[in-house]
Amino acid sequence: MAVNNAVLMRRELLTRLAKLYNKGELELKIDRIPLELRPKGSQASRCCLYKDRAMLRYKLMALLGFNIRDEEDELTPLSEYVRRAFERTEVEREPLTVVDEVCSACVKTNYVVTNMCRGCLARPCMANCNKGAISFENGQAHIDHTKCVNCGLCMKNCPYHAIVYIPVPCEESCPVGAISKREDGTEQIDYSKCIYCGRCISSCPFGAVMEKSHIMDIFKAFAGPKKVVAMVAPAIAGQFKAPLPQILGAIRELGFDDVIEVARGADETTENEAREFLHKMAEGQAFMTTSCCPSYIAAVQKHMPEIKPFVSDTLTPMQYTARIARERYPDAVLVFVGPCLAKRYETYCDPNADLMLNFEEIGSMFIARGIDVATSASMELEKGIDSTSRGYPVTSGVMNAVKTKIGDRYEVRPVLVNGLNKQSIRELRGYAKSCPGNMVEVMACEGGCVSGGNVIANPKIATRQIADVVRMSEQE
Amino acid sequence: MEKKLIVKICTGTLCYVMGGAELQLLDEQLPAELLAQVEIQGSPCLDCCNREDSQGAPFVKVGDRIIASATIEKVIDAIKNELNA
């Protein structure tokens, strides 16, 4: 994700939260965090310091794992939520929550008359508005928001370009129309449509859409009697400026009893995907699509029913890894460490995996513990993992692994869907009738998992590092 | 040949997470004439962060000057300054 202040603020909050926890002072001092970040006399980023602080408080509530809308009493201190977080035994199914106070900043009517309006005689804006939404006050056009239907004709017809379009960034970025305004201007997410791509989170300039973090549940697991095991997505290899064995070592240092590479599960995904492909081709099916991106799977289920028969039944690397981990550690708390919201949802649904930490969260935990990945002790990599499995997180990575496995047993004609958006979803649906190849790899994020919503490294750099790791494992 | 100006980008975990990761693209965005005059290095923790809070991260060292809350634009400006000094 492109780094901006909203992203950095989220990391800052996570880091402070983790630091207080480590010192045993979370309950005591969490309510001070908004004050420390917006102290008296500092500059407010919105209307006033108090509103800034209220926003930070709500964001912390999300990081504690709560649904902000569930707040019953505005005076309930964060310390109370800390207590409740330690008491709960379940995390929430739906991973998103919206800071309403922030999002009402976007207007429902997308068209606004600016001061450039000259109040001309022709008034084409008014003449072209079919809804009679435009009137003139003090010689300037005015749009009646109760009548406007956002058709944009006024803007198109204004000779002075005096009417501008103001987007609602989250709505604009959502490829499936799952986020929209309520009457009161706040945003609501329709989970019957949401595909967990996380675009709304990244696109909101105020950081109003938040993920409900599992960080408290993980702290609780560390403090409890059970073993805690991390299952780390291969995309991690591109996230820090250190070799993979050290990154895994650093994760272990956080308190995990074991760290398992999800690339191990990717071996099984490749194997089964290849077998399934050969089987499907023998049966005369036109094509098969991969199934490792949970955002794509949600998109198929909710928006592309015609593609369903073509999606492979093979499990994702995370799901296979969770199975393996469960066998090795029947009683442990299994934590998946991954790049995106979609994987948080997948973790929730998986029968074996328990909790999820994204890369930002793990980065913040490192900072809070003073762990510098580059000076951490290396962990020995598991032997025998296929090099192509470590290449999964980059677009074409899964295709490459499966194609290599199939070898000359069948001619694979690859199609890559690199990023889900309105257009690629339309194209994909068309594949049900005619597909330009016989194997389709779909990744919801452009560039692959290295571009997931919660990555730390720039995807270009991460892609290079992943390539290095693949090369290194080839030589093994 | 003239000695090159050393630009050290902190790749310590704190700086990296707090926005330093983006600075890895400095070499791509530096105008060619400047790129020829500098040597860009990644550096382990520059010891500018106090590890207690992330104020000021990410850090970059341009010559002997420490740039706090570094962005690519800020670093480019600092490089220009140093080279003209």
Ligand code: FES
């Ligand atoms: S991590 Fe950058 S100065 Fe310490």
